[in-house]
Amino acid sequence: MRQSKFFMPTLKEAPADAVAESHKLMLRGGYIRQVTAGVYAYLPLGYRVLRKAENIMEEEMSKIDVPEMSMPHFLPASLWEESGRLKKYGPEMFRLKDRHGRESLLGPTHEETFTEIVAKNLKSYKQMPIALYQIQTKFRDENRPRFGLLRGREFIMLDAYSFAATADQLDQQFEDERRAFANVFKRCGVQVRQVIADSGTMGGKNSTEFQAPADIGEDTIATNESGSYSANVEMAESVDTFKQAPEDPKEVAKVATPGQKTIADLVKFMKVPATRIVKSVLYIVDDKQTVLVLIRGDKKINEIKLTHLLDADSVREANDKELKEITGAEKGGVGPVKADWADKIIADNTVKGLYNFVVGANETGYQLKNVNLNRDFTVDDFGDIRVANEGEPDPVDHQPLKFTTSIEVGHIFKLGTYYTQTIGSKFLDKNGKAQPVIMGSYGIGVTRMLSAIVEQHLTKFGVAWPKEVAPFSVHIVQMKMNKEEQTKLAEQLEKKFSAKYDVLYDDRKERAGVKFADADLVGAPIRITVGKKAGDGIVEVKRPTDAKATEIPVDKLDNFVNKELG
Amino acid sequence: MRQSKFFMPTLKEAPADAVAESHKLMLRGGYIRQVTAGVYAYLPLGYRVLRKAENIMEEEMSKIDVPEMSMPHFLPASLWEESGRLKKYGPEMFRLKDRHGRESLLGPTHEETFTEIVAKNLKSYKQMPIALYQIQTKFRDENRPRFGLLRGREFIMLDAYSFAATADQLDQQFEDERRAFANVFKRCGVQVRQVIADSGTMGGKNSTEFQAPADIGEDTIATNESGSYSANVEMAESVDTFKQAPEDPKEVAKVATPGQKTIADLVKFMKVPATRIVKSVLYIVDDKQTVLVLIRGDKKINEIKLTHLLDADSVREANDKELKEITGAEKGGVGPVKADWADKIIADNTVKGLYNFVVGANETGYQLKNVNLNRDFTVDDFGDIRVANEGEPDPVDHQPLKFTTSIEVGHIFKLGTYYTQTIGSKFLDKNGKAQPVIMGSYGIGVTRMLSAIVEQHLTKFGVAWPKEVAPFSVHIVQMKMNKEEQTKLAEQLEKKFSAKYDVLYDDRKERAGVKFADADLVGAPIRITVGKKAGDGIVEVKRPTDAKATEIPVDKLDNFVNKELG
Known part of the structure; x- marks a missing residue:
């Protein structure tokens, strides 16, 4: 071309x-x-x-x-x-x-x-x-x-x-x-x-x-x-590496936590680690079902995993109004104990093996402490509904996730x-x-x-196309269109390589700078420059990732091209 | 495949x-x-x-x-x-x-x-x-x-x-x-x-x-x-072959033609040939200009040619209401004499060289006879705006148009x-x-x-695709899939011809009738049937236009296929 x-x-x-x-x-x-x-x-x-x-x-x-x-x-x-x-x-x-x-x-x-x-x-x-x-x-x-x-x-x-x-x-x-x-x-x-x-x-x-x-x-x-x-x-x-030492169940107690809405608030206010808190989030599933979702306080809920576990079309967190209407409590105060208003209670696997933990009291501004699974509430279904974090062990070989x-x-x-x-x-x-x-x-x-x-093949000035998808395999760039020996050689090379490869021949009357800049953008695996030494049978070759062009005698060009593109 | x-x-x-x-x-x-x-x-x-x-x-x-x-x-x-x-x-x-x-x-x-x-x-x-x-x-x-x-x-x-x-x-x-x-x-x-x-x-x-x-x-x-x-x-x-013998211009006369609207009506009523009548049709051009278009009574106006002659975007005949409002006359009564209401008068070339002809009098139910071009009215532009008819001489070599x-x-x-x-x-x-x-x-x-x-390559039972666009070039049809010698030969032929041509191999467990009917619809230039004589190295070949299949020894198949598809 x-x-x-x-x-x-x-x-x-x-x-x-x-x-x-x-x-x-x-x-x-x-x-x-x-x-x-x-x-x-x-x-x-x-x-x-x-x-x-x-x-x-x-x-x-x-x-x-x-x-x-x-x-x-x-x-x-x-x-x-x-x-x-x-x-x-x-x-x-x-x-x-x-x-x-x-x-x-x-x-x-x-x-x-x-x-x-x-x-x-x-x-x-x-x-x-x-x-x-x-x-x-x-x-x-x-x-x-x-x-x-x-x-x-x-x-x-x-x-x-x-x-x-x-x-x-x-x-x-x-x-x-x-x-x-x-x-x-x-x-x-x-x-x-x-x-x-x-x-x-x-x-x-x-x-x-x-x-x-x-x-x-x-x-x-x-x-x-x-x-x-x-x-x-x-x-x-990912693998959950936290493990709580077993404890005897203590008596549930109600604690006033006025104005404390997030896990971080509670950690500070109650002076307990996040791993001793169970977060309770109310979800509206498929626009009809109310599902209370539990997860350990240091982890986040992955809604895509949740959707799969519930075999649902859609899940969304209840808004403030719905939360109050359904549970009677506001954000931060909701929990699984006596949560008869929930159609279902679902928990992440991190909720298993916890003792004497904190949950919302279903009353705005109150928590229950020393709560225990199965004694104080039951869960309909457990599963992995947790967001995995970078650095946690992968589930196969326990190497850190990147x-x-x-x-x-x-x-x-x-x-x-x-x-x-x-x-x-x-x-x-x-x-x-x-x-x-x-x-x-x-x-x-x-x-x-x-x-x-x-994105994966950018160079400093353009692109280095992988050879099977490069728009052209060989880009012949003639330096001066008014030099007969250059035209003769360039046309000869165009004819020869066109028989086997897609060849672009820069026959434009443009300055060398323009031609080279455009060639960087074309990104052909091989650029052949036909210039001053054309009369002596010498051209230059350059691959997009080469720092600079190399002189090569025309009779060695075949080998070079076939090796690169073969 | x-x-x-x-x-x-x-x-x-x-x-x-x-x-x-x-x-x-x-x-x-x-x-x-x-x-x-x-x-x-x-x-x-x-x-x-x-x-x-x-x-x-x-x-x-x-x-x-x-x-x-x-x-x-x-x-x-x-x-x-x-x-x-x-x-x-x-x-x-x-x-x-x-x-x-x-x-x-x-x-x-x-x-x-x-x-x-x-x-x-x-x-x-x-x-x-x-x-x-x-x-x-x-x-x-x-x-x-x-x-x-x-x-x-x-x-x-x-x-x-x-x-x-x-x-x-x-x-x-x-x-x-x-x-x-x-x-x-x-x-x-x-x-x-x-x-x-x-x-x-x-x-x-x-x-x-x-x-x-x-x-x-x-x-x-x-x-x-x-x-x-x-x-x-x-x-x-097309060439207009009609020629009127020259006549001296006679005096214009108004003739009552009550209820006569078409050329056919006038021919009958006035007892003149259609070639002595000039039809006048009012057009609205580009939704603004009023153009009166004239053509000899035996010919029809070609609106596409008219559009080109006027260099217009659109032309349409005036409706009855517009006609009456603009010309004062109803259909059949309109004509070019004293037609000051027209922005332009255009005529087909057939109007040239007519003498003492009939036109509408711009009064419902009246015609003028003995009208002559340039004496009684003038035309702004002439051109070919006529529908050509089958059988008329073509404009290049005067052969009849088909x-x-x-x-x-x-x-x-x-x-x-x-x-x-x-x-x-x-x-x-x-x-x-x-x-x-x-x-x-x-x-x-x-x-x-x-x-x-x-449409151009239908056969009695299917199609005969031209070789360069046929979906497959060679269609190998194996008669019985449970006959080992047929499978062996069919697979051998599939492999051989696939190297050079697009091959479809009918390997379905279907009746021969179904396979042949489908093959007629595929319309490959060559059908090779591998059947009973496979063991003897004999197959049948058939082109879609052949009345029936011909036996051929496998060793002559190459030649046949290459000749047909080469």
């Missing part, structure tokens, strides 16, 4: 509102341009990277026998009513009416459509296991689109869906996709950690995220040093039968019995991954 | 609402499925054809040095306000508001976006000529989506845009695109005619359509036998400076003078073209 024909509007400075380094680089290099908030055009340079990444995905999906297809963007709202997600999705979903007034939406994801179009066609166990995928534009009306391609309103995803007749088949499909995804990220040059993840509004329980560590990441992952444990902090577990910000670039779920049951898609199993199809769903944030690649 | 892993839900009968043969075939073969009216999912088989067609387009665009990029689907309405098309586009445009209430739309085409993102970056003549393209989903809220992929609400287009500093550069770009488009259609196996076309709401004047003759087509093209003349009937010209229904699969326009002037994009020319960038726009209806290919 001749650079004179290649639209690549570079900028000296990125616009002031670009914060993320990857966003700045892609704007400066003319990879992308914003059309409206969170909505980008992929200019030729960006488009080339995108397509190379997509090609890798296509190859890896093909290796696990998953064929490609494509669903529409414009979808009828009715499908989403069936699955119950029309309401759940909220304002992030773009909705519109067509000319006949029919409620429609722009697909933010495609579980419903695949269930309708694919699962409903699977009538017999003989047609399974089967899987399909698409690489396609999604729409989500983010409240605050930001960081360029990282959180946009229109973006590209690979989404794969698997359909199985048995749980074993699903497990196999899940592992196939995991392997394919890992290969994709490896070939695209993105370093990722596979972490335990929450499945959010997608439904299903068994899910793994592919997280790419990066400063600009919006997620935090908790990992141990050996790599044997990795989890999104939303789901991270927290890292990262970008979620992929996510694989065992969906199970949620969609096939709500939308109604059954097949006949080996015994002739109708069963719901068992689904899995697997996604890669394709455009977001581009941001992750750049 | 193993067919057991390949989601391809075939149907015995197409749904009753499918009318077009191509639509039926694509539904029956599991190429596509409707998700909502005019909105389709491309299942794996359809997606393969789509991608092969897209690859051909990418290769042909690359040959003329036009790089690929991609614009977003979700666009701000503001851009379309600048160009004036927000109103013009009407109810076909999908509009929506984002969560902040900002007016947005789904791109039905991208002239505005390319002007904004590309043309505005071109500051100097040195940066031109340059061109870009995308292959991307478009949205148009058709009132009556129909014929499957032929007229959908969500569809895929290739749209290219060129940017030039001079008219010569534009001409060159236009010819490059014309050549590239012609190659695309040839390689995709679509027979097309390049025809003179109207440019409609796109702006610009010089435009050519690529029309694929097909029964289901919604357009009609007028062509001569030698191929030297082809035009959309909307724009078709009308054919056809599908518009491509359209190339010289846009000129309409968008760059309205949106404001100027560059400095060689003399340092600011000039608007000169644009061209070039489109292929990619998914619509798929319909055209099928």
Whole structure:
């Protein structure tokens, strides 16, 4: 490709509102341009990277026998009513009416459509296991689109869906996709950690995220040093190292603690350690149930874990008004003793093995001390609903947890039968019995991954693209366009390397400084500069991470290029 | 690809609402499925054809040095306000508001976006000529989506845009695109005619359509036998063979013609040939100007040609009320003599060379006879504003015009400076003078073209895909999956041909009848049946257009396949 024909509007400075380094680089290099908030055009340079990444995905999906297809963007709202997600999705979903007034939406994801179009066609166990995928534009009306391609309103995803007749088949499909995804990220040059993840509004329980560590990441992952444990902090577990020495139960006593609302207040006022206090928080679950949640005073409640333990759609803390109405007490005064007003009492595992502890008296400004589990109150269910902290031992090898910000670039779920049951898609199993199809769903944030690649491969002046996704493999930069011997050599090299590699040839009548600055932004694995010594058969080569260029005779160039790109 | 892993839900009968043969075939073969009216999912088989067609387009665009990029689907309405098309586009445009209430739309085409993102970056003549393209989903809220992929609400287009500093550069770009488009259609196996076309709401004047003759087509093209003349009937010209013998002008006389409203009425009532009557029709132009349009009584007015002659945005016939108010006469009584109320009088060329003819008297129920041009009235402008009829001589070689229904699969326009002037994009020319960038726009209806290919390649039981776009090149059909010698040979052939071609291997435990019926729908250029004689090294080959299969020894298969597909 001749650079004179290649639209690549570079900028000296990125616009002031670009914060993320990857966003700045892609704007400066003319990879992308914003059309409206969170909505980008992929200019030729960006488009080339995108397509190379997509090609890798296509190859890896093909290796696990998953064929490609494509669903529409414009979808009828009715499908989403069936699955119950029309309401759940909220304002992030773009909705519109067509000319006949029919409620429609722009697909933010495609579980419903695949269930309708694919699962409903699977009538017999003989047609399974089967899987399909698409690489396609999604729409989500983010409240605050930001960081360029990282959180946009229109973006590209690979989404794969698997359909199985048995749980074993699903497990196999899940592992196939995991392997394919890992290969994709490896070939695209993105370093990722596979972490335990929450499945959010997608439904299903068994899910793994592919997280790419990066400063600009919006997620935090908790990992141990050996790599044997990795989890999104939303789901991270840790070992609770505190252990209270056994004590004989003492008599419960009521203590006035006027104006003391927080655990820290009580520690100071009552002169007891936080580990001797049990915090009680009232939650409203699925907008109807009242659940009192207990945790040891030095720990925090993780609402995602809580949601899972309760198998709920939503949890929220009761507000001050609700708290007073339901419990009779105000904040700081609520507790589990004689809490008949709660539909359920749930406790974190840290509440086990405590003796003679402090809880709210269910009266504003009063606590009870010397309270004991099972003697003074009972708990309906225990579980890990605690926020894990950095430095705590991981649950596998007991190494200290390390927290890292990262970008979620992929996510694989065992969906199970949620969609096939709500939308109604059954097949006949080996015994002739109708069963719901068992689904899995697997996604890669394709455009977001581009941001992750750049974040992980920035250089001082530009980017060093991993070779399989570089927009061009070889960048030939001719110093002076009016020097015939340079033109002759450059054209010769262009022809030779184009036979095997993607070559960009800078044939513009520009100053050397402009050409080199642009080349740093193109970030091709190899830059060949054809300059003064062209007549002597000598050029310069430079890799983006090299501090400076090196002279090389033209007859040794083949070897160098093939070795670097091979 | 193993067919057991390949989601391809075939149907015995197409749904009753499918009318077009191509639509039926694509539904029956599991190429596509409707998700909502005019909105389709491309299942794996359809997606393969789509991608092969897209690859051909990418290769042909690359040959003329036009790089690929991609614009977003979700666009701000503001851009379309600048160009004036927000109103013009009407109810076909999908509009929506984002969560902040900002007016947005789904791109039905991208002239505005390319002007904004590309043309505005071109500051100097040195940066031109340059061109870009995308292959991307478009949205148009058709009132009556129909014929499957032929007229959908969500569809895929290739749209290219060129940017030039001079008219010569534009001409060159236009010819490059014309050549590239012609190659695309040839390689995709679509027979097309390049025809003179109207440019409609796109702006610009010089435009050519690529029309694929097909029964289901919604357009009609007028062509001569030698191929030297082809035009959309909307724009078709023909030679007017009528010639009136010269006469001396007679005195004008008023004739009562009570209740006679049409030319046919007058011919009968006045006993004159239609060629001695001049029809006068009052038009309202651009909702403000009153233009009286004259044409010889035996001919019809072509409103598209009229629009061009007047350089107008819109023309419409005055309604009865307006006619009476403006002219004082009712239908049938209007004429050009003393028509001071008209802003302008325009006449078709057929009005020239007439003597002593009849026109309306501008009084209900009266005509004037013996009227003569220039003596009794004058005309502001003449031109060809006449509907051409089948059988009339073409304007180039005077061969009879033939009308054919056809599908518009491509359209190339010289846009000129309409968008760059309205949106404001100027560059400095060689003399340092600011000039608007000169644009061209070039489109292929990619998914619509798929319909055209099928329409042109139907067989008795399925389709015969042209080899470059066939979903698979070789279809290996194994008769009995429980016969070891068949499996051995089929797998051997799969491995051998997969190295060079796209192979589908029917490994399903299905009856022969089912397998052959499905193979007819897949339409691969070569079907290899591995059956009874597998053990003797004999298989059957069949091309979709062959009446029946032919036995062939396995060692001659290579030659046969390479010859067919080479």
